[in-house]
Amino acid sequence: MSQPTAAQLDEVRAAVKKLLHQPDYDDGSAGPVLVRLAWHSAGTYDVETKTGGSNGAGMRWEAEGGDPANAGLQHARAFLEPIKRQFPFITYADLWTLASVVAIQEMGGPVVPWKGGRTDFVDDSKLPPRGRLPDAAQGADHLRWIFYRMGFNDQEIVALSGAHNLGRCHGDRSGFEGKWVNNPTRFSNQYFKLLKAHDWKKKTLASGIEQFSYIDKEAVAAGEPVEEVELMMLPTDMALLADPKFKTWVDKYADDKDLFFEHFAAVFAKLLELGLERDPATGKIINDDNLKEGYR
Numbered sequence: 001m002s003q004p005t006a007a008q009l010d011e012v013r014a015a016v017k018k019l020l021h022q023p024d025y026d027d028g029s030a031g032p033v034l035v036r037l038a039w040h041s042a043g044t045y046d047v048e049t050k051t052g053g054s055n056g057a058g059m060r061w062e063a064e065g066g067d068p069a070n071a072g073l074q075h076a077r078a079f080l081e082p083i084k085r086q087f088p089f090i091t092y093a094d095l096w097t098l099a100s101v102v103a104i105q106e107m108g109g110p111v112v113p114w115k116g117g118r119t120d121f122v123d124d125s126k127l128p129p130r131g132r133l134p135d136a137a138q139g140a141d142h143l144r145w146i147f148y149r150m151g152f153n154d155q156e157i158v159a160l161s162g163a164h165n166l167g168r169c170h171g172d173r174s175g176f177e178g179k180w181v182n183n184p185t186r187f188s189n190q191y192f193k194l195l196k197a198h199d200w201k202k203k204t205l206a207s208g209i210e211q212f213s214y215i216d217k218e219a220v221a222a223g224e225p226v227e228e229v230e231l232m233m234l235p236t237d238m239a240l241l242a243d244p245k246f247k248t249w250v251d252k253y254a255d256d257k258d259l260f261f262e263h264f265a266a267v268f269a270k271l272l273e274l275g276l277e278r279d280p281a282t283g284k285i286i287n288d289d290n291l292k293e294g295y296r
């Protein structure tokens with residue numbers, strides 16, 4: 001099958017834009033969970049063995065989709081299913097990644113460069129083992145171990161973490177609960193500002209899970225319900241403050257929204273390209289045997 005044309009891709013982009021508004025879901029937008037879908041599809045990459053990554057959309061199958069780290073992402077896949085049916089010319093792997101960049105832009109974030117050409121054929125020998133995605137209960141060493149494996153450096157780790165400006169944690173998905181910022185469907189550098197500004201206190205949930213919380217006492221005094229004004233951070237978010245090398249970047253991104261947007265766009269584009277080698281002249285993927293076989 002041939003690659004979709006630019007006009008066809010524009011139709012897909014328009015359909016994703018329309019789908020983002022979901023008044024009955026979470027904070028009213030499918031955007032955050034679509035961003036997480038793309039990140040988890042790509043974030044399994046291992047530079048050494050060249051396994052994992054967004055190509056193949058392996059999360060459709062139990063081996064990868066059933067990884068507890070991916071709990072809840074079936075909602076994102078379900079949101080996109082009607083678009084896949086309407087536009088069968090785009091592969092799942094391309095649709096998931098394209099949807100995330102449309103969502104980021106629509107939520108007020110930067111334009112993330114996106115290239116297509118991924119196939120939907122999963123080579124079993126290259127399926128990533130479970131456990132390649134980060135564990136939020138850990139600290140800075142774990143973050144480096146996970147993200148260096150993908151080929152990222154400290155600055156890139158912090159920039160990527162700024163995505164926690166979007167969406168929320170769901171007790172029935174990850175065990176953690178709550179949102180990082182007050183407006184979780186608007187892309188900004190608020191996550192870094194709040195991380196620095198408040199005195200985050202450890203909080204143990206009824207389940208025994210530990211996270212960090214900050215309650216805006218003035219808002220509570222003014223009559224706002226606590227659930228509305230309580231914000232959260234994961235242990236891994238706090239590690240960005242505690243580690244001096246990470247903290248340098250937290251400071252920069254808290255102070256300079258444009259710098260964060262620029263760095264986020266670059267690193268998110270890099271994330272979506274992990275494992276794909278392209279012909280510099282044509283942009284075509286050249287390391288995917290499935291293309292030679294005619295699979296998509």
Ligand code: CCH
Pocket residue numbers: 032033035036039072134135136137143160161163164166167168169170171173174175176234236268
């Ligand atoms: Fe994340 N993230 N993430 N995250 N994440 C969660 C939710 C989102 C970690 C843990 C969690 C990135 C990095 C990390 C998003 C984007 C990114 C949740 C709650 C946990 C736990 C899941 C739930 O309960 O639904 C950890 C650990 C790391 C380590 O660095 C990166 C990188 C990105 C993207 C660039 C987004 C968006 C969400 C919100 C999802 C939603 O459904 O609202």
